[in-house]
Every structure is written in structure tokens, then in C-alpha cells.
Amino acid sequence: MLPGMKGGPLAPYACDPARSRGRRYPEADAPTRNAFQRDRDRIVHSTAFRRLVYKTQVFLNHEGDLYRTRLTHSLEVAQLGRSMARSLRLNEDLVEAIALAHDLGHTPFGHAGQDALQDCMAAHGGFEHNLQSLRVVDELEERYPQFNGLNLSFETREGILKHCALRHAREIEAREPGGVAARFLRRTQPSLEAQLCNLADEIAYNAHDIDDGIRSGLLSVAQMQQVPLFAHYSEQTLAEHPALQGRRHVYEVIRRMLSDQVYDVINATSAALQALGEPDLTAVRAAPALVQFSATMRAQSSALKSFLFANLYRHPQVMLTTEQARTVVAELFAAYLSAPHEMPSDFAARADRPRAVADYIAGMTDRFAGREHARLTGRQLLGAE
Numbered sequence: 281m282l283p284g285m286k287g288g289p290l291a292p293y294a295c296d297p298a299r300s301r302g303r304r305y306p307e308a309d310a311p312t313r314n315a316f317q318r319d320r321d322r323i324v325h326s327t328a329f330r331r332l333v334y335k336t337q338v339f340l341n342h343e344g345d346l347y348r349t350r351l352t353h354s355l356e357v358a359q360l361g362r363s364m365a366r367s368l369r370l371n372e373d374l375v376e377a378i379a380l381a382h383d384l385g386h387t388p389f390g391h392a393g394q395d396a397l398q399d400c401m402a403a404h405g406g407f408e409h410n411l412q413s414l415r416v417v418d419e420l421e422e423r424y425p426q427f428n429g430l431n432l433s434f435e436t437r438e439g440i441l442k443h444c445a446l447r448h449a450r451e452i453e454a455r456e457p458g459g460v461a462a463r464f465l466r467r468t469q470p471s472l473e474a475q476l477c478n479l480a481d482e483i484a485y486n487a488h489d490i491d492d493g494i495r496s497g498l499l500s501v502a503q504m505q506q507v508p509l510f511a512h513y514s515e516q517t518l519a520e521h522p523a524l525q526g527r528r529h530v531y532e533v534i535r536r537m538l539s540d541q542v543y544d545v546i547n548a549t550s551a552a553l554q555a556l557g558e559p560d561l562t563a564v565r566a567a568p569a570l571v572q573f574s575a576t577m578r579a580q581s582s583a584l585k586s587f588l589f590a591n592l593y594r595h596p597q598v599m600l601t602t603e604q605a606r607t608v609v610a611e612l613f614a615a616y617l618s619a620p621h622e623m624p625s626d627f628a629a630r631a632d633r634p635r636a637v638a639d640y641i642a643g644m645t646d647r648f649a650g651r652e653h654a655r656l657t658g659r660q661l662l663g664a665e
């Protein structure tokens with residue numbers, strides 16, 4: 281049995297909601313939910329969360345109904361993250377909250393939309409999706425009478441801000457001294473729950489991109505055999521089920537791959553924690569990243585990632601829609617910048633117009649962006665039926 285398989289009380293290195301560093305605007309505790317459970321519930325009820333169902337990463341929303349969306353991706357990250365958290369005696373509620381919120385700041389049209397918005401905002405303070413996820417939960421959601429945003433706990437916000445350029449970290453630090461950006465300046469680590477979500481994210485998208493890649497016909501099973509991780513579990517599966525083929529074979533390979541990656545993270549991370557003598561949270565933050573793959577699995581996961589990059593994300597068919605997506609976002613940006621009244625009045629009224637335009641576009645679903653682009657330019661590109 282793997283360490284902590286039965287769950288149990290939180291480990292000394294887990295985040296305890298009773299010792300949370302609190303919210304930006306103090307609020308009374310909820311009667312039946314701890315701070316992180318409440319964060320999770322606020323995220324699930326947010327507008328940005330509902331929009332994830334119409335936002336995509338690799339395949340665009342209009343290309344098919346069976347591909348992952350940012351919503352199903354976020355649910356898969358939460359599921360994988362919670363499984364690992366339980367075994368490591370980390371806080372499952374915090375992992376779930378971070379996982380469900382980690383992609384809230386993503387633009388429409390996946391990586392392509394994000395790259396385009398980055399280019400548009402290069403001269404206006406930049407655009408980073410992790411920072412945007414934090415902006416969504418800190419500022420952009422409008423649900424509560426007393427404050428902007430969702431007023432989440434420090435630990436959830438810290439996990440959401442996975443990466444951030446140093447200049448942005450300095451800006452946040454100036455507003456919020458010793459807050460969620462301090463670790464980028466001090467070069468320390470976030471909580472183990474936050475570290476776990478990063479790895480769960482990687483495990484989830486590598487696996488589901490294989491699935492979606494094969495389903496779309498852009499990747500073949502034969503081609504996937506070049507990837508040692510896939511070949512290994514394929515061989516193992518066929519040794520036990522020689523007649524298995526088609527989708528059921530692919531599912532079984534992915535299932536085994538996911539399980540072994542989860543067990544690998546639990547074992548490697550437990551060993552790293554043990555080597556530090558069961559550290560407390562302060563020691564965890566000062567140490568190098570402790571949630572990890574074994575060296576072998578790290579190499580295999582990286583090889584899979586490189587394969588997907590070269591063969592799926594750079595596939596000519598994906599590149600074609602990627603180009604169109606970039607055009608849609610760049611033209612939307614230019615259109616709203618010169619005609620802000622085309623945006624809702626609260627966005628149009630903001631003093632920092634480029635940032636208002638970026639926030640408005642980043643919040644769009646794929647199909648709404650396509651429709652707005654058609655309305656403003658008279659040209660039908662992506663998703664504008």
C-alpha cells in the first residue's frame with residue numbers, strides 16, 4: 281500500500297484552513313464550511329468558471345463536441361490532484377479550489393489567443409494568463425456587495441498565481457507586501473497543494489491531449505508508439521489483452537499511464553518529504569520544489585510533452601486554426617481600442633483602455649469572440665456560424 285493511502289489527518293506540511301493567512305477583506309467564518317471549501321464553492325459559482333465550458337486549449341470549440349474544454353480539463357486536474365493530496369495527507373479542499381481556478385484567466389482559443397493577447401498588450405503592461413486568473417478572482421468577478429472579486433483565501437490565491445514575471449511580482453508586492461507575489465522575489469516555493477496542482481495539470485493535459493489527438497485523427501496509435509511512456513503501457517496492455525484494439529486499447533494505455541504517474545508522484549514526493557524529516561510548512565517553502573516525479577518519470581513525461589508539441593500542437597491543421605485565432609484576437613483588440621463603445625459600458629468607461637480591452641477579450645468564450653469578430657469586421661473566421 282502506498283503511503284497515506286487511507287487518508288487521515290492532515291500532515292504537518294499541509295495547509296490547515298484554521299491557520300489560513302486569511303482574505304483581503306475580512307469576513308466571518310462560514311458556519312458549515314472551512315475557508316478552502318468556501319473558496320472552492322465561490323469559484324464554482326463564478327461567471328468565469330461557467331465560461332470554461334466554451335473555452336479550449338488545443339482544439340477549438342466548434343471543431344467537435346468530444347474534445348476537452350477548459351472546464352473538463354480543470355475537473356480532471358482537480359480529480360488527479362485530490363487523489364494525490366489524499367495519499368500525501370495534503371489538503372484536498374485547497375487542491376480542488378486551486379485546480380478549479382487555475383485556468384480562469386485563459387483567453388478564448390487556447391494558446392493561440394493567449395499569444396495574440398500577449399503581443400497586443402506588450403506595450404501596455406503585458407498579459408500573462410496566470411496573472412489574469414488572479415485578476416479574475418481578485419478584481420473582475422462582480423458578485424459581492426462589499427468588494428470586487430471573490431475575496432479568496434491567501435493560500436488559494438497563491439496557488440492560482442503559478443508563474444509571474446518579476447516586474448509583475450514587484451507590482452503586486454507593492455500593493456500587497458509579503459503577499460502572493462513575495463515568493464517570486466524571495467525565490468521560495470508555494471504550498472505543497474499549489475505544487476501538486478502544477479504537476480496534476482501537466483499529467484492531465486499530456487494524457488488528454490493524446491486522447492483528443494488520436495480522436496481527431498491528427499495523431500495515430502502507431503505514431504504514439506515512438507513515445508516510450510505510451511509504448512511501455514501499450515505493450516503491457518497487449519500482453520494482458522492481446523486482442524484489444526481501437527479506442528478501448530487507447531483508453532487502457534492512458535488509464536495505466538495516469539495511474540503510474542500518480543503513484544510515481546506520491547512515492548517520489550513522500551521520499552523527498554521524509555528526507556527532510558517531515559518538514560513543517562515554513563521548511564517546505566524554503567526547500568526546493570518537493571512535489572515531484574521520480575527522475576525516470578520526469579524524463580518520460582518531458583519526452584511525451586516534446587512529442588505532443590512537435591506532432592500535435594505544431595500539426596499543420598492545428599497551426600491553421602491557430603493562425604486564424606491569432607487574427608481574431610488581434611483584430612478584436614484593435615477594434616475595441618479604437619471604438620471602446622463597442623464594449624459594455626463598464627469596460628468602455630475604464631481609464632486604462634488597453635487593460636480594459638484585454639480583460640474584456642480574455643473573458644470571452646471561443647464562440648462569443650468569433651461572433652464579435654464577425655460583427656465588428658464583417659468577416660467570418662473561427663466559430664462564427
Ligand code: MG
Pocket residue numbers: 353382383481
Ligand atoms: Mg491547465
